[in-house]
Amino acid sequence: EAGVAQSPRYKIIEKRQSVAFWCNPISGHATLYWYQQILGQGPKLLIQFQNNGVVDDSQLPKDRFSAERLKGVDSTLKIQPAKLEDSAVYLCASSAGQGENSPLHFGNGTRLTVT
Amino acid sequence: AQSVAQPEDQVNVAEGNPLTVKCTYSVSGNPYLFWYVQYPNRGLQFLLKYITGDNLVKGSYGFEAEFNKSQTSFHLKKPSALVSDSALYFCAVRVPYSGNTPLVFGKGTRLSVIA
Numbered sequence: 001e002a003g004v005a006q007s008p009r010y011k012i013i014e015k016r017q018s019v020a021f022w023c024n025p026i027s028g029h030a031t032l033y034w035y036q037q038i039l040g041q042g043p044k045l046l047i048q049f050q051n052n053g054v055v056d057d058s059q060l061p062k063d064r065f066s067a068e069r070l071k072g073v074d075s076t077l078k079i080q081p082a083k084l085e086d087s088a089v090y091l092c093a094s095s096a097g098q099g100e101n102s103p104l105h106f107g108n109g110t111r112l113t114v115t
Numbered sequence: 116a117q118s119v120a121q122p123e124d125q126v127n128v129a130e131g132n133p134l135t136v137k138c139t140y141s142v143s144g145n146p147y148l149f150w151y152v153q154y155p156n157r158g159l160q161f162l163l164k165y166i167t168g169d170n171l172v173k174g175s176y177g178f179e180a181e182f183n184k185s186q187t188s189f190h191l192k193k194p195s196a197l198v199s200d201s202a203l204y205f206c207a208v209r210v211p212y213s214g215n216t217p218l219v220f221g222k223g224t225r226l227s228v229i230a
Contacts, residue, residue: 041222
């Protein structure tokens with residue numbers, strides 16, 4: 001099966017600019033996640049979708065970050081305006097169910113550098 | 116709140132020797148535990164999980180992990196390391212039946228297998 005697709009792979013922007021990331025999950029996967037992985041740290045959940053509804057966005061900095069999953073398939077994550085501390089790898093993942101024991105399937109990520 | 120500790124930033128082992136990557140957790144209740152591996156410039160890949168039952172679980176690429184409730188540990192092991200096992204390893208925990216608690220990752224352990 002095709003894996004989780006993410007684009008772009010790399011992005012360099014200046015602080016205060018905006019940026020958007022795209023994710024296409026594995027076909028049929030109802031649950032989609034966005035994680036932020038800062039260098040030297042484990043991934044941290046930003047937002048979780050079940051189909052096109054938000055299940056958990058408690059750790060999403062809503063003053064600058066937004067995400068949507070229209071039609072319950074693809075998803076976009078946006079940062080506006082970006083700060084230096086947003087430099088990280090943004091990982092999209094999907095799982096077959098909302099089951100708590102379902103493994104997550106990750107994309108290769110988008111590496112964001114904010115200068 | 117749930118948390119995961121990976122006490123070693125780096126583990127070095129000679130090819131052919133057994134390897135252990137340590138993980139301890141802190142949760143209220145019985146945990147679901149996972150190991151993921153991350154190769155350079157790639158997303159995380161699922162290795163194995165403990166949900167219930169036999170404390171020794173086997174996963175991909177010859178890896179296994181042992182759940183020890185009394186020591187709140189879930190160490191990753193492999194009897195004979197390969198150079199290709201060199202990667203970043205993440206332990207993760209989730210508490211089932213506790214609302215929508217997210218999967219929480221440790222900070223990762225870099226495994227280096229030396230030929």
